Amino acid sequence: MKVIALKFENYRNLKDNIISPCDGVNIIYGDNAQGKTNLLESLWFFCGGHSFRGSKDSEVINWDRNFAKIEMRFFGQDREQTAKILFKGGKKTVEINGVQKNSAAALIERFCAVVFSPEHLSLIKRGPGERRKFIDSAICREKLKNAVVLSKYNRILNQRNSLLKDIYRRPSLEDTLSVWDEPLLKNGAVLVKKRIDYVKMLSDRAVKYHDGISKGKEELKIRYVSGCDITEDDSTDEIYEKLKTKLETHKSDDIRTGFTNYGPHRDDIEIIINGKNAKAFASQGQQRSAVLSLKLAEASVLRERMGEEPVILLDDVLSELDAKRQDFLLNELHGCQVFITCCEKSNKEQLRNGKIFLLNNGVVS
Ligand SMILES: Nc1ncnc2c1ncn2[C@@H]1O[C@H](COP(=O)(O)OP(=O)(O)OP(=O)(O)O)[C@@H](O)[C@H]1O
Numbered sequence: 001m002k003v004i005a006l007k008f009e010n011y012r013n014l015k016d017n018i019i020s021p022c023d024g025v026n027i028i029y030g031d032n033a034q035g036k037t038n039l040l041e042s043l044w045f046f047c048g049g050h051s052f053r054g055s056k057d058s059e060v061i062n063w064d065r066n067f068a069k070i071e072m073r074f075f076g077q078d079r080e081q082t083a084k085i086l087f088k089g090g091k092k093t094v095e096i097n098g099v100q101k102n103s104a105a106a107l108i109e110r111f112c113a114v115v116f117s118p119e120h121l122s123l124i125k126r127g128p129g130e131r132r133k134f135i136d137s138a139i140c141r142e143k144l145k146n147a148v149v150l151s152k153y154n155r156i157l158n159q160r161n162s163l164l165k166d167i168y169r170r171p172s173l174e175d176t177l178s179v180w181d182e183p184l185l186k187n188g189a190v191l192v193k194k195r196i197d198y199v200k201m202l203s204d205r206a207v208k209y210h211d212g213i214s215k216g217k218e219e220l221k222i223r224y225v226s227g228c229d230i231t232e233d234d235s236t237d238e239i240y241e242k243l244k245t246k247l248e249t250h251k252s253d254d255i256r257t258g259f260t261n262y263g264p265h266r267d268d269i270e271i272i273i274n275g276k277n278a279k280a281f282a283s284q285g286q287q288r289s290a291v292l293s294l295k296l297a298e299a300s301v302l303r304e305r306m307g308e309e310p311v312i313l314l315d316d317v318l319s320e321l322d323a324k325r326q327d328f329l330l331n332e333l334h335g336c337q338v339f340i341t342c343c344e345k346s347n348k349e350q351l352r353n354g355k356i357f358l359l360n361n362g363v364v365s
Contacts, residue, residue: 049104
């Protein structure tokens with residue numbers, strides 16, 4: 001998958017322009033607050049109609065204008081295609097190959113990219129919820145069926161938790177708890193199996209990327225951690241039985257606390273560098289390298305599933321990395337189109353092959 005041209009009009013601080021990136025590494029270089037992230041954000045919009053910064057649609061319209069438009073020509077699914085997004089009057093209109101679509105969701109599966117931004121460091125720095133979110137959004141992106149299982153699991157869990165609170169006040173309701181247990185276990189077992197399979201795929205690839213980034217100096221390991229004694233090789237039926245045992249054993253704790261204490265919603269993904277937990281012991285550069293490896297691994301899994309190389313968007317990755325690690329990202333990611341923002345002059349000088357876009361007060365040259 002390759003971006004051939006990107007046109008933007010009234011998009012944040014970017015001055016109207018058309019850019020033609022190269023098929024390899026594209027550096028977007030400039031001082032702080034010039035519009036580098038804005039440019040990456042506009043590309044990411046074509047993945048499904050959302051900002052990776054969590055911005056509202058109206059926020060991307062230039063403050064002095066009443067609409068914004070982005071257009072992209074790209075190569076994907078063995079042909080050249082076009083996509084347009086118009087932001088106007090609190091609404092977003094999407095057009096793909098000249099045909100207007102009902103929803104921005106139509107963009108999903110047309111254009112595919114993986115993004116890294118400094119906020120993704122929360123994958124290591126924050127709690128298990130961030131890591132579960134990362135894995136869940138990846139499995140949901142793989143198959144709509146997985147998204148259905150996840151949403152059913154969360155809905156049933158909420159209903160069970162609210163019943164647990166009611167039972168505390170009205171013990172006679174305890175008999176009705178089993179109504180939620182069976183669907184919770186069924187969907188929970190499928191969810192855990194999908195997560196474990198994905199983490200295995202991701203891990204194999206992330207280990208290789210981390211080895212490349214650290215030039216063989218560090219060993220990365222990623223493993224799924226369950227509070228229900230589930231192991232990587234368990235089948236869905238075995239996972240179901242283990243979840244069931246925990247649920248039954250801890251029923252009285254659940255009633256006392258008003259909360260389901262064990263299950264997929266408490267699981268985690270452990271990220272280990274050289275045998276030590278990355279959250280507790282890794283340096284800033286090591287943490288950044290590990291998250292990058294995970295993101296590149298995510299792209300590699302997507303490539304296998306789609307038969308196409310996703311575009312890689314790297315926002316402000318190079319800071320805190322030493323020259324050897326920077327060199328890997330700038331010169332050794334072969335076969336895919338990469339967009340990478342940076343502020344340091346030395347970074348653009350490191351690039352052996354690629355294209356450099358200079359951003360100065362919204363003007364791209
Ligand atoms: N809707 C908008 N209209 C006009 N300007 C905007 C709008 N939204 C954001 N900006 C401006 O865009 C500028 C550039 O933002 P951006 O995040 O792209 O900077 P950057 O080059 O990535 O900087 P850094 O290196 O500091 O991350 C900001 O100074 C912001 O004020």
